[in-house]
Amino acid sequence: MKAKMHELAARFAAQVGNYRAVLEQAMNANDLGEVQALAHKLAGIAPMFGYENVGNAALDLEDAVSAGENHSAAAQQLDFLLASIEA
Template identity: 45%
Template sequence: MSAELEMKMAQMAARFAARAGEHEAALRAAIAAEDREAMASQAHRLAGIAGMFGQPQIGEAAAHLEDLAEAGEDYLGAAELLSALLRDLET
């Protein structure tokens, strides 16, 4: 990977981390509204991008939450884990 590409990826990873609070707020809103579709959508976005920016735990937690929300299963534990990982990323 070229130095320029590495720098660009690092910048994008920093932006992802800086926006973790926005992602967490959207997730919380979906949980509060018991909106499985919004929750699955938010989780899907996070699952798709987190790993690219060096956050595989967030990606895995998001993919798991998406699966649970879409299957109609209990998602609260998975949502709490993803929320905590996003909060940790902010600090």
């Protein structure tokens, strides 16, 4: 079981570049539905692989979009944390 979780965590980390690209494209297109969908996905899966900070940032972004608030800072924070995984 532990080996399987390690494999899934490695797969998650390998997908970080794709998540960042989707976030950037959605933010540039002001596609709030896509921003919210990605944030929701990351809020759910990132903590399972030990990235609680990414999950919290994604939840903050999802909440900001849902509330109709300025979500740029939350998106930047999420991107920063994703970039730290990618590095």
